[in-house]
Amino acid sequence: MKVQADGDFGEWITVGGNHFYPGYIIKGKERHLMIDAGINLMGPAYIASLEKVFGDKNALDYVFATHSHFDHLGAIPYLKRKLPHLKAGAFKRVGTLMKKKSVLDLMTYLSELQRGFFQNIVGDEDVHIEAVDFELNLKEGDRFDLGGVTCEVYEVPGHTGDSLAFYIPEIRALFPGEACGIPEGDKDDDVQVEFLSSYDDYVASLEKIIKLRPKLICMGHMWVFTDDDAAEFLQRSLEATPVYRKLIESYLDAANGDIDSALQSMAKKEYDEKGTIGQPRESYIENLKAQVRQVALIAAR
Ligand SMILES: [Fe+2]
Known part of the structure; x- marks a missing residue:
């Protein structure tokens, strides 16, 4: 339950x-x-x-x-x-x-x-x-x-x-x-x-x-x-993790690897438009920024 x-x-x-x-x-x-x-x-x-x-x-x-x-x-x-x-x-x-x-x-x-x-x-x-x-x-x-x-x-x-x-x-x-x-x-x-x-x-x-x-x-x-x-x-949760990583990768790809613009477009689509995330926007952005950076680091290695 x-x-x-x-x-x-x-x-x-x-x-x-x-x-x-x-x-x-x-x-x-x-x-x-x-x-x-x-x-x-x-x-x-x-x-x-x-x-x-x-x-x-x-x-x-x-x-x-x-x-x-x-x-x-x-x-x-x-x-x-x-x-x-x-x-x-x-x-x-x-x-x-x-x-x-x-x-x-x-x-x-x-x-x-x-x-x-x-x-x-x-x-x-x-x-x-x-x-x-x-x-x-x-x-x-x-x-x-x-x-x-x-x-x-x-x-x-x-x-x-x-x-x-x-x-x-x-x-x-x-x-x-x-x-x-x-x-x-x-x-x-x-x-x-x-x-x-x-x-x-x-x-x-x-x-x-x-x-x-x-x-x-x-x-x-x-x-x-x-x-x-x-x-x-x-x-x-284990299954969702690589799926989320791929989602971030797709935003990074669309932004030609630019972390900030990937972050902005992802926040707009995934947070503002879907409206299903309960967390305050400011905290969401902070967390997302950290994760976009992690995925960009993986792409760079
Ligand atoms: Fe936490």
Whole structure:
């Protein structure tokens, strides 16, 4: 099944916030973990969810980020201000990026574009994004025993160079961030392919994820796939990836290899005219630019 990411998924997982920006709360018997927390404007909603789930927001021990995009970790500075004991974990590069003023400014800019949508949640809370420490540099093979369930760390670059997937083997639950694309289209039955940092790495990461054979996939936004639909989604995503690459190649060919003009004509046709992509245009363009560059690099080698 494909289920909206809200509420509980079995005994161990509760969605914090809402399905647009889920912060997945893993309720171990001894320790508690949230996977992803973004955007910053959702901060008060994550705190409210922690209060609801545990009766005390301070029950959260860890927050892990799947990658360095503002809509997956933008609320971590806010959470760390509210929960000073909270330990943040991500791939090493994320901790470095989260100290850079230019990165923090871009995150703030992108989230402020959406402030109107979150006004009911954020009210007049101070949710500003600031430099934070990531105490845990996570890497392939790391394991966190939460009591009854374990969080395993897998490096899955390709969407970004710092992408991680988290996997709970006891319940075969996977948290891939955006390492295996994003459902899109009228019914979210298509896949928006997401190889922003490397096409080859992205395909290799998808193949690695498929081998885990998850039966629950808690997507970075909107959806949770279960059972056969989990496997089917991953397969569809793998198949969609070279198709998307070929689509970009066709725009690059038509533009005689000019990246910027391929980007403009593709955005016009695929985003404006089709109108099926839910993401803000500005983010879409940023992502597309990265992918057109990746495909141009492949063509050049
Ligand atoms: Fe992302």
